[in-house]
Amino acid sequence: MHIRLILLLAAVIAGLGAAVLRLRRKKIDNKLCARCGAPAMHGYSKTAESALDDIVPLCVPCLLERLDEDYCTYDGRAVVIQPVAELPCYVFRPKSDWDEQPRADLDTLLAGLQNQCSSCTNPARYLWVNALEAGPVANLPLMGITQTLLAAAGARPISLCASCSVQRIARSFAGQEAGYLEVCGPRGHEDGLVTAMGY
Numbered sequence: 556m557h558i559r560l561i562l563l564l565a566a567v568i569a570g571l572g573a574a575v576l577r578l579r580r581k582k583i584d585n586k587l588c589a590r591c592g593a594p595a596m597h598g599y600s601k602t603a604e605s606a607l608d609d610i611v612p613l614c615v616p617c618l619l620e621r622l623d624e625d626y627c628t629y630d631g632r633a634v635v636i637q638p639v640a641e642l643p644c645y646v647f648r649p650k651s652d653w654d655e656q657p658r659a660d661l662d663t664l665l666a667g668l669q670n671q672c673s674s675c676t677n678p679a680r681y682l683w684v685n686a687l688e689a690g691p692v693a694n695l696p697l698m699g700i701t702q703t704l705l706a707a708a709g710a711r712p713i714s715l716c717a718s719c720s721v722q723r724i725a726r727s728f729a730g731q732e733a734g735y736l737e738v739c740g741p742r743g744h745e746d747g748l749v750t751a752m753g754y
């Protein structure tokens with residue numbers, strides 16, 4: 556008798572929990588773009604791991620406008636990993652924020668940055684690295700970029716200007732159904748790395 560009661564209570568609590576989760580999920584889904592009022596898709600912030608209040612809901616076109624501005628005004632050079640959908644955030648972090656291996660990779664890779672964008676003739680400031688699966692990207696903070704994403708023969712980063720980098724990000728976003736909780740572009744003078752991650 557007691558066991559049945561406990562099981563029943565557990566089922567009720569689990570049901571309530573699921574209902575609350577659905578409610579919260581729906582609330583996030585129903586947010587509107589802070590700039591134009593269209594349904595919001597992603598959260599945008601100025602720096603990685605911003606407080607929830609500092610993450611602004613934006614629709615895709617408004618987010619891409621913000622990112623274009625960030626990528627065009629950034630004073631450093633950055634490696635940009637193609638955004639993979641499975642991780643909840645897509646953010647820039649300066650070199651000093653990373654562990655030893657990604658830091659060493661940033662130096663090596665950025666030393667090979669070409670002067671000109673490989674897609675147009677603008678000056679290149681970014682190195683684009685293709686990423687199709689979440690696994691290698693999730694290992695990147697510990698193992699670095701070269702061992703995880705550039706280990707295959709012929710895999711090499713592509714030198715790009717700001718606008719061509721944002722165009723590639725836009726193409727990757729277009730194939731994804733879910734939004735990112737937090738997206739931020741590069742900022743400041745320090746070299747760094749943009750990648751999808753969970754934290």
Ligand SMILES: [Zn+2]
Pocket residue numbers: 588589590591592593613614615616617618
């Ligand atoms: Zn908008």
Ligand SMILES: [Zn+2]
Pocket residue numbers: 672673674675676677715716717718719720
């Ligand atoms: Zn370009």
